[in-house]
Amino acid sequence: MEPAATSSIRSLLYIMLLLYSSLPIATATSQGDESRQANNKHVAVFVFGDSLFDPGNNNYLYVSIEGKANFTPYGESLFEYPTGRFCDGRTVPDFAATYLNLPLWEPYLQPGSHNFSKGANFASAGAGVLEESSPDRLYSQKQLKYFKEVANLLKQQLGDAEAKKILADAIYLSSFGGVDYMTFIRSISNPTELQQREHVNKVIGNFTDVIKEIYEMGGRKFAFQNVGPLGCTLRMKQEYDLSGGACVEVLQEIASLHNSLLSNVTTKLQSQLSGFDYVIFDFFNSLKDMINYPTKYGFNVSEIACCGIGSRRGFECGRVKQYELCxxxxxxxxxxxxxxxxxxxxILSNFLWNGGSDFTWPISMKQLYELNSTIPIEILSKDKLLFSM
Structure with a gap:
């Protein structure tokens, strides 16, 4: 028989060995659970905007063919049929949905059942912030009205608490302003600096009201795509008969002013509104860089469109018999x-989602997604803020 002291020491060592060997297993299991929770995190997305984000809502509006893309060759690269997207395939919100493990967008106006717990896309081609820019489209206040209807439906289907949680965790992705400025310069061909600033202030002011209403309804996470280089689009270059890399400068100036004010407004909102978080995707400079240095991004052509007619194929893609297609x-x-x-x-959606470039600030959409939102007591206690119509 071994001494009692030796037996006690061996027992103690055995217990210590068991405890030590269990530590890596417990740590690995904990990390695995956290990883699974992150991967399974469900966040809805509500999309607002114009033709850059429209998944086909205009298919269900009584508008002219210029406001629709429900004919070939739109959709040819991915869907193999036209969906109503002004693209050969997916748009930025579609790629964002993929990053979030959500299905590609269906139009909000499409008949049939929808799972709004995953969000909704209200964007409409030709839609502006201002009603006068596009009275026959889903301008910003119409899209906001539809969002309020969705919020009420979620309340009815899931109950107050779950509906409020979905809205607080959701990301609100938007693209507005381009239509307002294109319409503006067609009504005033050579606006003064004062006229430009007054119009931009009006657009930004109305858009800020929309943001605040979404916030009052419980929204906390906002992703803004700013206005692109409107004067450098091929449509405008062809319309103004510009050569080489020249752009319509008045449109560039207005877009730049809008983007500067949007940055200022979002900074102020974050300081004024508790829990307000946001990301701005610099669509203006990222697309402009792509146009100026196409090979840097793997493109061969940036001064002619794939589909259309005219010197830059800037118009009539699919709408006339003689259109050209690459x-x-x-x-x-x-x-x-x-x-x-x-x-x-x-490529643009990668900038938005992952950040890590000069084109996305102050955080990336991925970081916005990972933030945990809290529902303030005043929102929990005041149904009228969340579900007012």
């Missing part, structure tokens, strides 16, 4: 005169 959309920055190809959208 054989490889992935080689082109623009699919038609005013909208990017699917390949370009995939």
């Amino acid at each position: 054989s490889g959309p992935n080689e082109y920055v623009f699919f038609d005169g005013g909208h990017q190809s699917e390949h370009a959208n995939s």
